[in-house]
Each structure stands twice: as C-alpha cells, then as structure tokens.
Amino acid sequence: MNGFPSGLAAGLRLLALLALSAASRPLAAAPAGFYLCAALNKGYVTGSKITTVSGLFKRDGAGGWQHIGYNDLSITAAAFDPRDHSVIYTAAVNGCWRSLDGGQTWRQTNGWDITEGRDVAVDPRSPDHVYLALPDGVAVSPDRAQTWVRRENGLPDRGKYTQTIKVDRAHAGRVLAGCESGIYLTENGAKSWRRVLPTAATVDDLQQAWNDPRQWAAVTQSDGAWASIDGGVTWRRFPGVPADHALYNITFDPTHPRRLAIASWHYGVFTSEDSGATWTARNAGLPEPHRVARVGVDPDTGRLYASVVNESLYTSDDFGRTWRRGALEGSVVNNFITVPVAVK
C-alpha cells in the first residue's frame, strides 16, 4: 500500500529499518520546553462561568504546571516561533491567537471566516510561515499570523476536516495534514496537496520522530496506527494496534528513540519500546474506564503522562508499567507540546 512492498516480509523490513534508524541516530536537538493545553472546567458549556484556569501550561523545574496567557478551555494546540519562544500561537475555538510577548498579551489573528482551530504549526526552517488546521480545511500565514490565506489545492471539497498539521523540520514548506479522508502532503508550502494515505475516518494525530526526520507516525479514528520512514510519502500500518476504535494521539519519546505511546478513549494507553514492532496495553493503575485523551513524554526525564478524561493527569516513570495520579484534577489535556531550544 502506498508504495510499500506488500506482505509480512515487507512489514518486518519496515520495522527493522525503524529500529535500526532509532538505534543509530542521536536525538536531533535537546528539547527546551514541555507544554500542554488543558481544559479544567468539567461540565463546562458555552455560557457557564469559568471557575478554573485553563489553556496553555508550561512544566516548571519542580515538575509542576504553570499557566501561560489567557484563560481558555478551548485551546487545542500551541506552537512557538523557533527563533523566539515568546512568540506563541494557539489554536482555539475563536481560531488562532498569537502572543509576541510570552503570553502577556494576545491577538485573535483571524476574522469570522476562520473558526475552531484544531492544530497550529510553525515551519522551523521558514518561521514566518504558520499553518492552521481547521474543520473546513487549512489556512496558511506567510507573516507570523498577521494575515491568513486558504491553501487547499489538492484537498477534497468535502473530506478536508483537518485535525492535525505538522511541518517537516528538515524541509521548509513540507507539511503533513491529517484530514477526514486521509493524510495529505505538501512540499511547496501548501500551494498544492496530494493524498499519501487514504483513511475511512479522521486522522487524529501526526508526529515526526525526534531522532530521524524521515520517520513519522500517525493514528486514526478508523484505521489504526501508521508509520512512515520516508518523510510521510508512504505508510505502513503498525502491527498489533487495534483499529476498531479511535486512537487519539501518538508520541515519540524524545529521551528514548525506540519508545512510542498511543492514547485512546476506548483502549487507554498502548506503548511500544521496540519502535512499534510490538505494543502493550499499559493501563494498570489508571482508573476504569481508561478514557485516555492524550499521552505525552517529558523531554527531560522520559516521564510518560496520560490524561484520563475529567480525572487527572497520570504520570509513569517506567513508561506505563505503573501510574500515579498527578496534577490538573478534573482536566482533559488536548495536547502536549515539546519545544526544542530556540535558535536566534
């Protein structure tokens, strides 16, 4: 499928390549910051008072979470200018917000015709370019979100609900979008897109490996979990990951290149410690039902986090073998964000 040789032998070859690649390459850059976007107001509906502080949080030196910026339950993602981490973009129900001063002040960058931002990404090699995933497609800003243009040539008229968007850190203008109808790739700054993986339902997450920019992983609502070793051009299903229910996100461990984790409302947490060759459910110690919205890995310690919906942020220092109830009681984490060191 999608350029891969078919059959078991090919699958094993993919996994061997992934493992070899993971074992042989150092991490690309030392991560500098670990953030999350969380909603803490259980039972909130539009119009009710917000009695808690939600939005963007940064992990502090003591392992706690410090709130940054405005109080908003709807923030689904955040991105940082790689040259200057005080330039922050958030994707939220109002669209895309930007701060130029580390979260002290914010501007809603869009008009009424952009809404319900799902994900936001900055091109590390062309950092004025910002990409926004939207329920009705993709918007691109060439000027740090001062202005937005729709760039959807190659996306279908319908089926372009875009849940996740990620920029290839190795190539300017090379972007992968996870949409309702599959994964789409652009190599020219979204001037044109082509579908590289068709799916029956929404692609929920895309991630680029820390140790090798050619490696990508994706999870879907209907088609399980996928890996690519050629920059997202071709994809192969991760074996052993069920596809009957939605998978919400996947993460590489920045501290250990062969480790990955997956979050799912239905399945809880899956982890792999062999580059995806085998997967193990890691739910012992999580509350029943598991209902995990997001997993993330602390880039400094390798601590695994699991957000159990409306419960708490659980932590594991043995990659899911045991769990401890942690911070952010009653929360749902929408995203974990690891930010490499700023390059001025």
Added chain:
Amino acid sequence: MKARLFSALVLAVVATASAVAQPSFAGPMPSAAVEPDANARREAYHQRINEVLRWYSAQAKPGVPYGREVILAKLALREDRAEVSRSVIAYLKDPGTGPFWMFPVVAMSLLGQDQLTPAAQQALRDMWRTTYQVRGDTENHWAMYYISLYLISERYPNEPAETWYTGKSSAENLAEAREYLIHWMDLATTVGQGEFNPTGYIAEYAIPLSYLSTWAKDPAMRLRGRMMLDLLFSELAENSLHGMLRGPNARTDEGSVIERWNAITSYFNWLLFGDTAPPAGYGGFGMFFAIAAKNYDVPEVMYRIAVDRDRDYVARDLKRTRRRWRLSDQLMPPIYKTSYMRRDYAVGSYQGGLADPIQTHVWDVTWAVPDPRGAHNTMFSLHPYSSNDSMQMYFSAYPEPMIPNLAVEGKPSYDTATKVVGSSPYERVFQDRDTVIALYDIPPGTRFPQVNGFFSKDLANLTEDKSGWIFAQGGNAYLAYRPLAAYRWIPYLHRNGGWAKEEKSLGGQLLVSEFLRNGTIVQAASADEFRSFDAFKAAINALPLEFKLEPVPAVKMTTLRGTRVAFAYGQVPLVNGARLDYAKWKLFESPYLNAEKGSRKVTISWGRMHRVLDFNGPSITDSVAP
C-alpha cells in the same frame, strides 16, 4: 463545549424569581379577540413590557447586590441608580466568558450610559480588555457574540488594540463583526436560516437583534437589526397556532416538544401579540428582550398574521441544516419545510434527515386547546437516533467523549431509547396538507433500532382499530395514526426541558415499534368536517392504502383530501403522479410570507397590507394595496 445553557439559565432565573406572582403567567388566558386599534395595541404591548420589567425589578433583595436581571430591569426603568452601579461593579468582579455573558454586559453598558457612576462605567469598559471572550460554535452563539462585539466597539470607538481582549482595535472589531452579521443575514435571506423556528433559541436571536436595532449607531445596521426582527417574528406569527409555536423545529427540547406552549416562543407571542400566556419567569431570557422592547413597534401586518386568520394555509419554507464539518457531502444541506395551519390544528414537517445533531423535531400534528398550559397537545413519531458519527458531523470533537458528556452537560435524554426529541438520518418524511407519511429504514446495528410514537395523556377516544389504524381525538381535531409494523405500548415519562434529569409520570404513552423497516402515517381532520368520530374512522378506513416494508418502506395512498401519494424510502415522492420538485422550493411561500431563493427580499403580507424587507438595500417598504 456546546450551547445547552439556555434551559438551565431559564430554570435558574425562574427558580430564584418565583416568589413574586407573575400576573400574566398565573392569570387567565388572554382574549382571542382582534384589537383593531393601533394605539390600543401599542398601549397593551407597553403594559406587557412593563409587567416584565416590574416583576424582575421586584426580585431585588435588600442588602444583596443585584443580579444581572435586576440590574437590567432597573436600568430599563431608570431606578435605584446608586445601588445599580454598585451591583454592576460587584457583578463584574466574577466575570464570565462567551456570548451568553457578553450580551447582558453590553446591555448594561448601553442602558447605563447616562445612569451608571464613572466607576461602574469604567469597570464595564475594563472587562472588555481583561476578560477573554469565547465565540462559541453555533449560529445563535455567533449572533450574540458578533452583535455584542459590534455594539461595544461602536460604544468605545477609536480605541487601540491593547484595550480589547481580541487584541484588535475598535475599528477592527467593528469591521469583523459587521462583516459576519451581514454575511449571516445574507445566508438567512438567500438559502434560509439554519436554526429555524427554535422553541428556545429564538431568544438568542431576538435579544441581540433588538439591541442592534436599538443601539447601533450606523443607521444601516440599526435597520438591518430591525428587519431581522421583523423576519424572525413574522415567521413566529405564521408558524404559531393560537400563540403556540409547533414543529418542525431545528432546535427544541423535551419539555416544549410535548407541552408545546411551554417555551419562550410563547413569551414572545404573548409580548408581541397578546394571544397566549407567557411561560413561568417570562421564559427566563424574556426579560433581556423586554429591556429594549419599547423600541420595537409590532407592525400591524405581523399582528394580523398572528391573530387574525381567515383561512387554512400551506406554508413552504427553505431552511438549511446546521453546519456539517465532516461525514457529509454538503456543508449545509437544504431543509424543505412544510406547514399546514388550520383553526383547530396544525401539521408541520421537513423531509427528514439530520438538521441538528441533538435537538431537532422533524414533524408533528398539534391541536389547539383553550388553555395550553400543561397540555400535551401533539402527536408525532421519530427514530431515537444517537451516534458518535452525528456528533462528529457537527462538532470538531473526538468521537467518544461527547455522548457521555451530554448526560452531564444538559442533554441527559440524548442517548436513551425512549427519547422524544431528535432527528435521524434514517427517517424520510412527506407531507401533503394534513397527511404525514414518515418512513424509516434503520440499518442493522444502529443504536436504538425502534420507532417511538408519542400518544398524549390529553387524547380522547383512543381506539386501536382492527384495520390497523389508531384513532384518537385531540381538542377539536380527529387523528388517525397508522403504524406500519407491530408495536407495543410503554408509559411516557416526561422531562420538563432539555436539562431535566428527572422523568415524571404525567400520563401518555409511547408506541414503540422495534422493526428496522418501518413507518407512520398520520391523517388529521377537524371534527367539524364529520358528523361523528365514527364517520371520521369510516372515512379513514375507506382511503385507498397500500404499503410494504421490503425492500424499503413504501406507501401508496389517497389522502383524506384526495391527493394521490406514492412515497418510498429514499425516493422522490409522487404527488398525483408527478415527482415532487424540491428545486422549486422558494425561500418562503405562503399567503403571509413570500421570498424567492437567493433574493434577500422578503414580503410580509396580510390582506392588502404588505411590508417588504429588502436586505439588498437595506430597506423596509410598507404598502396597502388599493
């Protein structure tokens, strides 16, 4: 994060304010007589407004800062200025976010311009800098949000970006809001309103539009607000049976879909036309309209449509579904709505399918009663559809969390087999005047594979005829209900509104038919048309009728009115041998409301009177034909 707060807020307001008698709620039903004198009508309208404001003002408790309703009532009545100012400051110490928070605060700012202390005015201004406001994700949210943003940006013009939560200047905020509002008005007057004929959410449109028509400094925007109010209320008048809005409704709730009168639409009918009683607490949100209502003059043409009808009529309207983000080949598929109104009953429907994922009511027959308070005067059937797919179609959400969240956020009945609100992708409906045919083809494996038929406690002479028809009488309407598959009866348990977690046994039954391929035929008639109930039954039994359920449900029949109908699930209905052409559906077509699709121009008519709302201008033109 969805808009389900309305009913909860209403309940809260009503609960806290119920200590003082509400004259019109508790009093007798108003006279049905038409008031021909314009001055008398206007005076009565203003008396009703004052009743609402006085009632809310009287809720003030000594020594306790006023809540927002009391603040606004007192500002509208221009009383207790010092305490109102202190209360505004206290109220703003614990600010909220979003459209429901914004519009009352805007009203405080605008009503209080010449009444509040400088400190209170400053607190109101600062709030727009310090408190982030969420825009929401529904059409009613955006109406409230953008009208609020428009008015408050006009209120504080020429102020820099750093003084606004948006990080945009007054001019930028104003431009964004204006652009959206005109876009929305264009949509509503070219391809139809999305949240059409809502029983509760009408307030979320009427309130901000009344503020726009009252306080907008730009005369064109003020006029647009007025015109949208005229359109909203004309539709309400046309679709109400003696002051009671009936179906179909894009958004409604369990309480008002059964007790048809018990919705804030009855407040608006009472306030504007005086033709029914208002619900408890004036519908809760009703007071937010009352504070600006004196600036709205009810045009006679609209009043007459509401209270002075001399004929039965069919109305066909074009609407659209809520925005579909995914799992659909169209963003906003059209809704083809049909309404048939008679003195004794009304029949309404659209063609079936999902309009809104949770709160749609697709069709019903509703009969008139002398006093609708407490009456369950309606009949309908539905497939109680519940699915993650429909959540994902309309919401930018992951598949699983929404349904369990609905149970705690305000729609506890959504995921229940016995619910009485909701549309289904597996229902197709055809209506010809007072005949409705609803067909169901529910795929195996679908959650809640059954059809629920609602049979009210207020039906008389309920008879299961050996022919297969079920006959009953509601008010002065005779009703014939034909289930197309076997069924059983269960008691109906009533939830008084969308948030109600408790089910009460008030009487009535649900007809439950657990067959995937299924159908319902309902034929209504006025009792005056027959010499007896038995004569009606005989007439129904004599109607030519054939139906089958395989391979898909299909009905061939001649209606009581002599129309030959052939209707099969998934196929275009044949009416007297001709295919029903939905492409010819106009935006509005009835004796009272008319508009071509795409025209931005609606004509409201009664007798020789006409009012033309031309959104191309914009302009309002009144005329009386010779």
